[in-house]
Amino acid sequence: MQLTNRSKVVVKKEMTLMERLYLPAILAGMWITIKHFLRKKATINYPEVKRPIAQVYRGMHVLKRDEKGAERCTACGLCAVACPAEAITMIAEERKAGEENLYREEKYAATYEINMLRCIFCGDCEEACPKEAIFLTDRIVPSEFLRNDFVYGKDKLVESVSQRVDVSVRQTKEVANFKKDNKQQHNINDLKQFFKNALIKH
Ligand code: SF4
Numbered sequence: 001m002q003l004t005n006r007s008k009v010v011v012k013k014e015m016t017l018m019e020r021l022y023l024p025a026i027l028a029g030m031w032i033t034i035k036h037f038l039r040k041k042a043t044i045n046y047p048e049v050k051r052p053i054a055q056v057y058r059g060m061h062v063l064k065r066d067e068k069g070a071e072r073c074t075a076c077g078l079c080a081v082a083c084p085a086e087a088i089t090m091i092a093e094e095r096k097a098g099e100e101n102l103y104r105e106e107k108y109a110a111t112y113e114i115n116m117l118r119c120i121f122c123g124d125c126e127e128a129c130p131k132e133a134i135f136l137t138d139r140i141v142p143s144e145f146l147r148n149d150f151v152y153g154k155d156k157l158v159e160s161v162s163q164r165v166d167v168s169v170r171q172t173k174e175v176a177n178f179k180k181d182n183k184q185q186h187n188i189n190d191l192k193q194f195f196k197n198a199l200i201k202h
């Protein structure tokens with residue numbers, strides 16, 4: 001039975017003398033190998049050598065602290081709602097008296113996790129955050145052997161007080177202008193619509 005008309009009749013023809021010698025075919029193959037050997041390598045010795053990346057590259061996230069060192073995140077959940085990959089999970093807690101130097105707002109994320117295997121580095125979490133708490137940086141997520149090691153908690157995400165992460169690299173003039181332009185706040189409108197629909201349902 002013929003399913004398609006793409007069948008090809010194979011002709012078994014006699015090999016020529018050159019083909020039977022094999023040597024020309026071997027030399028032709030070796031010539032291709034030598035040509036690639038002499039060419040500039042397409043690969044690099046990562047991580048010793050790193051490729052230059054674009055200024056607007058979106059890599060590993062950082063949870064920022066404010067100028068006094070308190071965590072900016074207030075566990076509002078907007079980043080998790082905005083995330084198309086459902087990569088963000090968090091558990092919110094109330095700030096206790098005496099913890100004002102640790103957490104800027106009255107509510108904070110006791111647990112905050114991003115699954116880097118789910119993340120598509122779209123930057124929607126950064127766009128949705130009303131507290132300027134989460135940013136994508138120019139840092140690359142390192143490879144791991146276990147899937148669980150790709151679930152980044154606060155230990156990996158929150159910047160250290162002494163070693164702040166510079167998030168200004170990606171904030172080019174064009175990006176800053178884009179963010180200022182109210183007409184372009186498509187994500188805000190989407191989120192407003194999301195909450196409106198959620199309220200109607202309940
Ligand atoms: S960058 Fe995109 S996919 Fe990754 S956590 Fe943020 S919103 Fe989700």
Ligand code: SF4
Pocket residue numbers: 072073074075076077078079080128129130131132133134
């Ligand atoms: S990172 Fe921003 S958007 Fe996400 S929970 Fe914290 S404050 Fe809200």
